Amino acid sequence: MDLLIAPLSRAGHAVAFAGRAILEMFRPPFELKETARQLYEVGWRSLPLIAVSGFAVGIVLSMHTRSSLERFGAEALIPAALMLALVRETGPLIVGLLVAGRVGAGFGAELGAMKVTEQIDALEAVAVDSFKFLVVTRTVACMLAMPVLTTVANFTGIVGGWAAETAISGMSFEAYFRSAFSVVGFADYIPGTIKTIVFGFIIAITASYLGVHTRGGTQGVGYSATRSVVAASILLITANVVLVRLIFFLFPESAG
Amino acid sequence: MSAGANGAAGVRLEHVSKAFGTLRVLDDVSLELPAGEATVVLGRSGTGKSVLLKHIVGLLHPDAGRVFLGDQDITSLDPAALAIARRQIGFLFQNAALFDSITVGENVAFPMRRHTRLPETEIRARVHEKLAAVGLEQAVARMPAALSGGMRKRAGLARAMALDPAVLLVDEPSAGLDPITSEEIDDLLVRVKRDQGATLVVVTHNIPSARRIGDNLLFLHEGRVLARGTAAELERSEHELVRQFMQSEAGG
Numbered sequence: 001m002d003l004l005i006a007p008l009s010r011a012g013h014a015v016a017f018a019g020r021a022i023l024e025m026f027r028p029p030f031e032l033k034e035t036a037r038q039l040y041e042v043g044w045r046s047l048p049l050i051a052v053s054g055f056a057v058g059i060v061l062s063m064h065t066r067s068s069l070e071r072f073g074a075e076a077l078i079p080a081a082l083m084l085a086l087v088r089e090t091g092p093l094i095v096g097l098l099v100a101g102r103v104g105a106g107f108g109a110e111l112g113a114m115k116v117t118e119q120i121d122a123l124e125a126v127a128v129d130s131f132k133f134l135v136v137t138r139t140v141a142c143m144l145a146m147p148v149l150t151t152v153a154n155f156t157g158i159v160g161g162w163a164a165e166t167a168i169s170g171m172s173f174e175a176y177f178r179s180a181f182s183v184v185g186f187a188d189y190i191p192g193t194i195k196t197i198v199f200g201f202i203i204a205i206t207a208s209y210l211g212v213h214t215r216g217g218t219q220g221v222g223y224s225a226t227r228s229v230v231a232a233s234i235l236l237i238t239a240n241v242v243l244v245r246l247i248f249f250l251f252p253e254s255a256g
Numbered sequence: 257m258s259a260g261a262n263g264a265a266g267v268r269l270e271h272v273s274k275a276f277g278t279l280r281v282l283d284d285v286s287l288e289l290p291a292g293e294a295t296v297v298l299g300r301s302g303t304g305k306s307v308l309l310k311h312i313v314g315l316l317h318p319d320a321g322r323v324f325l326g327d328q329d330i331t332s333l334d335p336a337a338l339a340i341a342r343r344q345i346g347f348l349f350q351n352a353a354l355f356d357s358i359t360v361g362e363n364v365a366f367p368m369r370r371h372t373r374l375p376e377t378e379i380r381a382r383v384h385e386k387l388a389a390v391g392l393e394q395a396v397a398r399m400p401a402a403l404s405g406g407m408r409k410r411a412g413l414a415r416a417m418a419l420d421p422a423v424l425l426v427d428e429p430s431a432g433l434d435p436i437t438s439e440e441i442d443d444l445l446v447r448v449k450r451d452q453g454a455t456l457v458v459v460t461h462n463i464p465s466a467r468r469i470g471d472n473l474l475f476l477h478e479g480r481v482l483a484r485g486t487a488a489e490l491e492r493s494e495h496e497l498v499r500q501f502m503q504s505e506a507g508g
Contacts, residue, residue, distance in 0.1 A: 113356075117351060117353055117356075118349045118350070118351065118353040119353050119354075119355055119356070121310070121315050121349065121353065122347070122349055122353035122354075122355070123355075124313075124314075124315055124342075125313050125315065125342060125345070125347040125349075126342070126347075126366065126367040126370065126371075126415075126418075127338075127339040127340070127342040127343050127367075127370070127371060128339075128370055129335065129339070
């Protein structure tokens with residue numbers, strides 16, 4: 001019986017933790033300075049990773065789309081097909097997983113180290129609400145950074161797609177973009193991008209929860225970092241299934 | 257601001273019990289830590305000494321019983337009121353627990369920035385004053401990771417003193433330090449008590465250190481106060497364990 005109860009009770013704790021984060025986001029005082037610092041860490045410092053990855057994924061997607069569409073003699077649709085794939089799903093999911101890796105491990109390890117060296121207790125002892133100061137700031141920063149990072153990845157992805165295309169067909173940048181944007185509308189861009197705000201929440205909450213509950217010294221810190229990446233990635237990928245279903249329900253036009 | 261300049265406050269525990277799982281760490285402990293005095297808490301490892309300190313600052317909540325800071329029952333406070341009560345308390349953690357993403361100076365400034373409206377120049381002056389008191393004015397711009405253990409502890413003490421607390425709680429001041437550095441820290445603690453009239457509660461295993469600091473000593477064993485008194489009184493204690501403990505000069 002314990003085998004069943006222990007994980008359930010842990011899951012319950014984690015859900016309460018997430019709920020508390022949502023409530024505290026709207027309750028002053030807002031730790032603006034610390035949120036800005038986290039935004040720099042999570043957002044700005046993830047940019048190189050995201051931009052390069054987006055570019056590379058764009059190239060690969062373009063090569064695959066070309067080999068598929070060539071069979072139907074539909075090469076003209078390459079830019080549009082690539083754009084749709086990127087903006088709707090590939091961009092958000094790739095960015096989600098990359099941020100889960102980079103930021104999830106970072107949060108898990110940093111908060112874990114703060115926990116085992118009593119820095120979290122020290123914050124409380126100097127009368128600072130450690131949950132607000134550490135968890136809420138990171139969550140807000142992640143939720144703000146994700147849609148921006150996704151947009152960057154979409155953009156560099158398209159540029160990568162053009163680079164692959166022009167190497168083969170010599171297509172101009174302008175023609176490529178015009179073709180790409182001819183089919184894609186806000187109904188494609190908005191739901192997929194809003195979805196990443198949820199990804200940001202999942203990543204930050206999972207890693208923060210595992211981080212501040214770290215036990216067992218240095219080994220525990222490493223363990224928390226690993227578990228943060230694994231748990232955040234799994235939660236994100238499974239939540240994505242539900243979110244896509246929800247988007248099709250709320251925005252029927254984006255299913256077309 | 258007058259965060260602690262209001263003079264010392266005593267600490268009182270009434271029938272405090274605390275268990276972790278099935279392990280009873282504090283078992284119906286009642287005690288009074290007099291204002292302006294230095295009380296040293298002795299006992300073997302794992303007898304709830306640190307747990308006792310964490311109850312005084314409200315980091316742990318007792319399963320039963322009450323903890324008074326001055327005449328305020330801190331176990332009954334909501335988080336906001338507890339945060340206000342905590343401003344009268346300085347806590348020096350065993351490994352100093354400096355915030356390692358900011359410099360030593362910012363660590364000391366941190367409580368001031370959070371809880372006072374002092375202008376930046378005044379904060380800088382006070383940081384300098386606090387660091388000078390522990391002999392670390394040169395280290396103001398250094399990162400905690402670049403400090404030795406003794407320096408870290410002194411920086412932690414400067415941070416704990418940032419708001420001139422009425423009560424200073426110290427967890428194992430000598431742990432991991434050489435005897436000379438350890439003696440320096442003890443002297444600092446005695447000076448803080450004498451100059452600021454702060455109530456001092458010090459947890460230690462180190463008997464020489466306990467003799468230097470303590471106006472009175474108390475010995476925790478199996479979750480209860482086994483003996484209490486001056487060092488001389490504890491040496492003549494009826495309990496073999498206490499006498500044995502007092503005779504060990506090794507410290508550590």
